[in-house]
Amino acid sequence: MMNSNIKTQNKKNVIYLGLTSLFVDISSEMIFTVMPIFLKNVLGASYAIVGFIDGISEITANILKYVSGEISDFIQKRKLLTIIGYSFSAISKIFFALANSWPFVLVFRVFDRVGKGIRTSPRDALIKESVPAEETGKWFGFHRSMDTAGAFIGVFLSIVILYYLTNFQHFNLEKTIRTILFFSVIPAFIGIIFLFLVKEPKSTELTTKKNLFEFKSFSKNYYLLILIFSLFSLGNISYSFYLLKAQTLIQSIYFLPILYLIYNLFYMLSSYPAGKLSDKIGREKVLIFGFLLLFFVLLFMAYLNSLILLFPIFAFLGITAGIYDGTSKAFISDLIKKEVSGGAFGFYYMITGICTLIGNSLFGFIWDRIGNQVSFLISAIIILIATLTFFFLRNRLK
Numbered sequence: 001m002m003n004s005n006i007k008t009q010n011k012k013n014v015i016y017l018g019l020t021s022l023f024v025d026i027s028s029e030m031i032f033t034v035m036p037i038f039l040k041n042v043l044g045a046s047y048a049i050v051g052f053i054d055g056i057s058e059i060t061a062n063i064l065k066y067v068s069g070e071i072s073d074f075i076q077k078r079k080l081l082t083i084i085g086y087s088f089s090a091i092s093k094i095f096f097a098l099a100n101s102w103p104f105v106l107v108f109r110v111f112d113r114v115g116k117g118i119r120t121s122p123r124d125a126l127i128k129e130s131v132p133a134e135e136t137g138k139w140f141g142f143h144r145s146m147d148t149a150g151a152f153i154g155v156f157l158s159i160v161i162l163y164y165l166t167n168f169q170h171f172n173l174e175k176t177i178r179t180i181l182f183f184s185v186i187p188a189f190i191g192i193i194f195l196f197l198v199k200e201p202k203s204t205e206l207t208t209k210k211n212l213f214e215f216k217s218f219s220k221n222y223y224l225l226i227l228i229f230s231l232f233s234l235g236n237i238s239y240s241f242y243l244l245k246a247q248t249l250i251q252s253i254y255f256l257p258i259l260y261l262i263y264n265l266f267y268m269l270s271s272y273p274a275g276k277l278s279d280k281i282g283r284e285k286v287l288i289f290g291f292l293l294l295f296f297v298l299l300f301m302a303y304l305n306s307l308i309l310l311f312p313i314f315a316f317l318g319i320t321a322g323i324y325d326g327t328s329k330a331f332i333s334d335l336i337k338k339e340v341s342g343g344a345f346g347f348y349y350m351i352t353g354i355c356t357l358i359g360n361s362l363f364g365f366i367w368d369r370i371g372n373q374v375s376f377l378i379s380a381i382i383i384l385i386a387t388l389t390f391f392f393l394r395n396r397l398k
Helices: 002-042 047-075 079-096 102-130 133-168 173-183 185-195 220-235 239-247 256-281 283-302 310-334 338-369 372-397
Strands: none
Touching: 002 079, 002 102, 002 133, 002 173, 002 185, 002 256, 047 079, 047 102, 047 338, 079 102, 079 185, 102 133, 102 338, 133 173, 133 256, 133 310, 173 185, 220 283, 220 310, 220 338, 220 372, 239 256, 239 310, 239 338, 239 372, 256 283, 256 310, 283 310, 283 372, 310 338, 338 372
């Protein structure tokens, strides 16, 4: 009976973590839906500066994901680091609405990403340790769905406020965006409340401790999977580039958040089913399908010249993200021991984050020099190489 109660509480952990992610992502997406417009049209930042802020912020987060994961393994405490990380991000959001220059935004964007870096790997380790091994795909998918539901709601709220204040109250763009940024703070702090309901799973109270940054703790199959995911990350470009391509076909800045809304809707709807399906038929089959789907999305984007096709393309883009995100973490979970799960997730985030940064930088460079069609085609080829590599190595990973 006691064992059953522990299992029930542990699964509740994932629900509480999901609710935290839901509210924090409402806040984050309210901000980052309008942040490029805020930086470019209000603060006068160049496109290069916008890319620089994104790049520095993300690489900071991905390096810290590894460090915090290793620390959580060493101290055997996941919850504390998760709370600290989410608190950092919530506090940083207070200052975005007060920004009067792009360096101010850069400082607090990095501060926000520091929070993400601290919390992500311990949180994923908490999820792994809170659910049965045969259900990790389902529960990682559930968490991803909650996270993306928050993103969907956040983008939707931004669109509603943006249209209402601009069209009906005749506010100027700066006042409208600052209003959105102020309102975004509220859900971030609501989300933190649910973290205090999370219980540290008994399974984290291990008798042996892992040394910090001990790479031999991970299996050969784990590193092989990281290699495949790294290849994929080189071609898996930021959704910002899809929005920039869309902007070449449409002039209105208000239309872009709607496309992002579609992306998040299908991201949300596909995450849980994809994770659950991977529990039943195997991670590799679901992921290979997702890889191939992204290959065709990139191929269509390379030759896109129709406004109507943007809607299904952004829907399929959301599905590929939903398939990859939760299922990739569940696959990693299959290949690692509980006592090294924080570092294993962190190493995955760090390496794939670096590859994403390289891939995005290369994509933007080629777009500037040659054009977006070549950029999208090169990314599609990289994804195809990753897919074929995965296909031929899939039996070694079982």
